[in-house]
Amino acid sequence: MFAMTLALLVAFWELYKAIGPQDGGMMFGVRVLPRANDTAMPHVSTMFSRYGRPEVRGSDKKIWIVVLSGAWFSLRLSLVGFFLGTTIGIGLAVLMARFTTVRRGLLPYLVMSQTVPLIALAPLVVSWGGKLEIGSFVWPRWLSASILGTFLAFFPVAVGTLRGLTSSPLAAVELMSSYAASWRQTLFKLRFPAAVPFMVPALKLGASGAVVGVVVAEISTGLKGGIGRLIIEYAREATGDPAKVFTAVFGAAALGLTMSGLVAFFDLFLMRNRPRETST
Amino acid sequence: MKTLDRVKNIATPFVFGVLFLALWESAVNGFDLKPYFLAAPSKIMEQFLNNTTRIWEATAVSGSNALVGLVIGTILGIAMSFILSRFRFLSQLITPLAISLNAIPIFVLVAVLNNMYSITSEIPRRFMVTLVVYFIVLVNVARGLTQVSSIQVELMRSYAASEFAILRKVRVPNAIPYLFTALKVAAPASVITAFVSEYFGGLQNGLGSRITSNIANSKNAAAWAYVLGACLLGLAFYTVSIILESLTRKGQTK
Amino acid sequence: MSAVVNTSAVEVAGASKIFNEGTANQVDALLDVNLTIAPGEFVSLIGPSGCGKSTLLRLIANLLEPTQGAISVNGKTSAQSRLDQDYGMAFQQAGLFDWRTVSKNIELPLELKGWDKKKRAVRAAQMLELVKLEEFGNMYPWQLSGGMQQRVAIARALAAHPPLLLMDEPFGALDEMTREYMQGELLRICAETSTTVVFVTHSIPEAVYLSNRVVVMSPRPGRILEVIDVNLGSKRSELTRAADGFFRSITSVREALRGTHADHVASTAIRGVEDR
Numbered sequence: 001m002f003a004m005t006l007a008l009l010v011a012f013w014e015l016y017k018a019i020g021p022q023d024g025g026m027m028f029g030v031r032v033l034p035r036a037n038d039t040a041m042p043h044v045s046t047m048f049s050r051y052g053r054p055e056v057r058g059s060d061k062k063i064w065i066v067v068l069s070g071a072w073f074s075l076r077l078s079l080v081g082f083f084l085g086t087t088i089g090i091g092l093a094v095l096m097a098r099f100t101t102v103r104r105g106l107l108p109y110l111v112m113s114q115t116v117p118l119i120a121l122a123p124l125v126v127s128w129g130g131k132l133e134i135g136s137f138v139w140p141r142w143l144s145a146s147i148l149g150t151f152l153a154f155f156p157v158a159v160g161t162l163r164g165l166t167s168s169p170l171a172a173v174e175l176m177s178s179y180a181a182s183w184r185q186t187l188f189k190l191r192f193p194a195a196v197p198f199m200v201p202a203l204k205l206g207a208s209g210a211v212v213g214v215v216v217a218e219i220s221t222g223l224k225g226g227i228g229r230l231i232i233e234y235a236r237e238a239t240g241d242p243a244k245v246f247t248a249v250f251g252a253a254a255l256g257l258t259m260s261g262l263v264a265f266f267d268l269f270l271m272r273n274r275p276r277e278t279s280t
Numbered sequence: 281m282k283t284l285d286r287v288k289n290i291a292t293p294f295v296f297g298v299l300f301l302a303l304w305e306s307a308v309n310g311f312d313l314k315p316y317f318l319a320a321p322s323k324i325m326e327q328f329l330n331n332t333t334r335i336w337e338a339t340a341v342s343g344s345n346a347l348v349g350l351v352i353g354t355i356l357g358i359a360m361s362f363i364l365s366r367f368r369f370l371s372q373l374i375t376p377l378a379i380s381l382n383a384i385p386i387f388v389l390v391a392v393l394n395n396m397y398s399i400t401s402e403i404p405r406r407f408m409v410t411l412v413v414y415f416i417v418l419v420n421v422a423r424g425l426t427q428v429s430s431i432q433v434e435l436m437r438s439y440a441a442s443e444f445a446i447l448r449k450v451r452v453p454n455a456i457p458y459l460f461t462a463l464k465v466a467a468p469a470s471v472i473t474a475f476v477s478e479y480f481g482g483l484q485n486g487l488g489s490r491i492t493s494n495i496a497n498s499k500n501a502a503a504w505a506y507v508l509g510a511c512l513l514g515l516a517f518y519t520v521s522i523i524l525e526s527l528t529r530k531g532q533t534k
Numbered sequence: 535m536s537a538v539v540n541t542s543a544v545e546v547a548g549a550s551k552i553f554n555e556g557t558a559n560q561v562d563a564l565l566d567v568n569l570t571i572a573p574g575e576f577v578s579l580i581g582p583s584g585c586g587k588s589t590l591l592r593l594i595a596n597l598l599e600p601t602q603g604a605i606s607v608n609g610k611t612s613a614q615s616r617l618d619q620d621y622g623m624a625f626q627q628a629g630l631f632d633w634r635t636v637s638k639n640i641e642l643p644l645e646l647k648g649w650d651k652k653k654r655a656v657r658a659a660q661m662l663e664l665v666k667l668e669e670f671g672n673m674y675p676w677q678l679s680g681g682m683q684q685r686v687a688i689a690r691a692l693a694a695h696p697p698l699l700l701m702d703e704p705f706g707a708l709d710e711m712t713r714e715y716m717q718g719e720l721l722r723i724c725a726e727t728s729t730t731v732v733f734v735t736h737s738i739p740e741a742v743y744l745s746n747r748v749v750v751m752s753p754r755p756g757r758i759l760e761v762i763d764v765n766l767g768s769k770r771s772e773l774t775r776a777a778d779g780f781f782r783s784i785t786s787v788r789e790a791l792r793g794t795h796a797d798h799v800a801s802t803a804i805r806g807v808e809d810r
């Protein structure tokens with residue numbers, strides 16, 4: 001089914017190329033329809049064949065290797081951001097579940113932060129790279145990208161985990177109380193396992209947040225080695241080499257899919273013994 | 281007891297916020313942090329008030345991109361969801377696409393779009409926002425149109441009601457809360473996407489570009505002031521979607 | 535602890551419970567309740583909705599504190615009893631943890647008490663035998679029927695061999711035939727383990743079939759109206775359900791419940807109590 005969708009998309013693209021205006025279509029003086037010539041919209045086959053050719057004329061490196069290593073670089077940064085964000089998010093959720101005052105004070109900000117473009121902080125966080133020193137620790141430039149990923153990942157994880165931790169039915173909490181269980185015991189034996197179904201979608205959001213954060217950071221700094229920088233570079237060469245930028249775009253897509261695939265795999269493991277939800 | 285709880289619910293975050301700002305301010309002054317790291321809240325406020333016109337202009341640019349994309353994306357998304365509810369097999373094609381697009385940073389397509397249009401056009405950014413909003417609205421509204429209680433549909437069928445009547449009387453009312461769920465996600469998403477799109481070059485008159493240029497010129501406090509503007513923009517969009525939702529909920533209990 | 539040897543399993547002395555005292559939402563759940571339960575006894579609490587029977591159970595369990603009066607379990611305060619794990623509890627919803635196997639669910643109270651792995655596994659297997667679910671140890675709760683889940687809940691409640699079992703309408707969600715079967719099983723299990731039981735129910739026949747004594751409670755504020763002795767002997771079976779004594783006791787309980795409406799000129803049906 002998915003393959004059919006992709007095939008349809010390709011067909012749509014080529015169809016537009018065949019019948020669309022070469023120089024774009026104007027409406028009310030604004031170009032609403034994109035240019036359909038080969039420079040602006042290369043054939044899909046050109047895009048794929050581009051993978052096989054070298055990156056730069058005269059270089060030996062095939063482009064798919066370059067794109068792959070760029071995606072790999074960004075993937076590692078995303079993973080760091082994701083792990084940091086998840087740890088902080090879960091820790092904060094536990095704190096909020098334990099102390100009502102903390103929950104009252106922080107939760108509105110957490111919820112608000114999901115509606116506010118935290119991305120706006122990207123250039124700021126990124127500018128710390130290379131200029132900051134704490135003791136003997138010099139802030140490496142790539143850490144800023146991961147930190148932005150952390151920012152974007154930790155909010156949904158915290159909110160989702162908190163909802164899960166407080167979702168246990170009263171009867172279950174009473175049961176643990178009848179066992180004279182401590183708060184810590186109740187946390188690990190009841191609240192966390194009960195929270196897992198809520199954490200699963202939150203982790204998915206966290207994963208995509210980490211990727212977005214890392215890619216945006218790479219783009220706004222041109223971080224060397226990442227897929228973001230490749231996209232920007234290749235976009236600049238689009239007039240001469242139109243298919244190049246697509247290779248990097250597909251690379252970024254692959255990055256996102258890999259990240260979400262990893263999380264989905266982990267989710268399957270977490271939910272392995274749970275009753276399957278029946279879909280209506 | 282209830283009013284005391286309400287007071288606590290409002291006062292506590294307020295106190296937390298004030299404490300945080302105070303800590304921030306004293307940390308910057310106390311540790312003598314370099315301005316390129318963190319600017320003091322007082323300086324940020326100062327910059328904000330000094331530059332209100334320019335901040336407003338930049339906000340208007342980013343905001344209009346977001347708004348245009350939000351409106352068009354919503355309309356197209358709703359239209360497509362009707363088609364999807366009529367021709368169910370289409371949803372099998374589109375749903376996996378929508379799910380995978382969720383995982384991908386699709387805003388990188390702006391790089392491609394910039395080539396397909398001229399570099400001085402706002403269209404690529406609006407296109408991007410439209411695309412993002414479209415899928416959010418599509419998935420949610422389609423779900424609202426199709427996941428109706430089977431009892432209600434059976435009742436309508438027993439009245440020999442046409443599919444169109446079922447659509448009007450059962451599916452659409454069911455889908456309205458789903459539309460607003462979508463809007464609550466799409467509104468902030470539109471702002472964020474409009475923002476991120478500015479990082480790909482092109483016209484440099486939006487909030488995102490302003491922030492980058494201020495940082496490049498080491499004017500951090502000014503950059504933070506623009507960030508504040510961006511946050512206010514995002515909040516405004518979200519608040520409007522909440523207000524719209526409450527308008528349609530008159531008389532309905534949750 | 536006092537040096538006086540207390541021979542009763544549960545002693546409730548002048549207990550009252552008021553919720554939200556002094557506000558507009560004040561609820562007088564229980565008023566001056568006195569009850570003594572001997573070890574090994576099976577006592578049911580029955581009454582209309584809102585009579586406070588569940589509240590009384592929770593006072594004994596120390597999940598709630600009495601506004602007035604004192605509760606002692608096994609010669610200690612109810613609080614100390616809870617800390618010492620002197621009782622097991624079963625609710626209407628089996629309340630098993632979805633993510634644990636049946637055996638691991640039974641082991642839960644033992645884990646919290648710090649038992650080591652081997653001991654826990656042995657005890658869990660014993661309990662499974664007791665409730666006749668030996669084959670189901672490695673299955674998950676959602677793979678079991680409602681009745682089976684309740685049996686696991688009972689196994690869990692008895693895992694640490696507490697002298698007292700507190701049950702809050704545990705069979706309420708089951709169908710009639712499963713219910714009767716479970717009642718028989720419960721009696722067999724309690725006889726084998728010599729457990730004292732306090733059992734809350736809505737059903738008159740259930741209360742009579744299971745108990746040595748039935749405590750009839752009044753509507754809010756809950757008081758004990760009457761305590762009815764059920765003289766059906768200790769060996770009960772399906773035949774008991776057809777015995778004359780069974781019906782006589784049911785009638786006594788029903789009359790005691792209806793007695794609350796004796797002052798009313800128009801007698802209305804008792805809400806919340808089954809007559810079957």
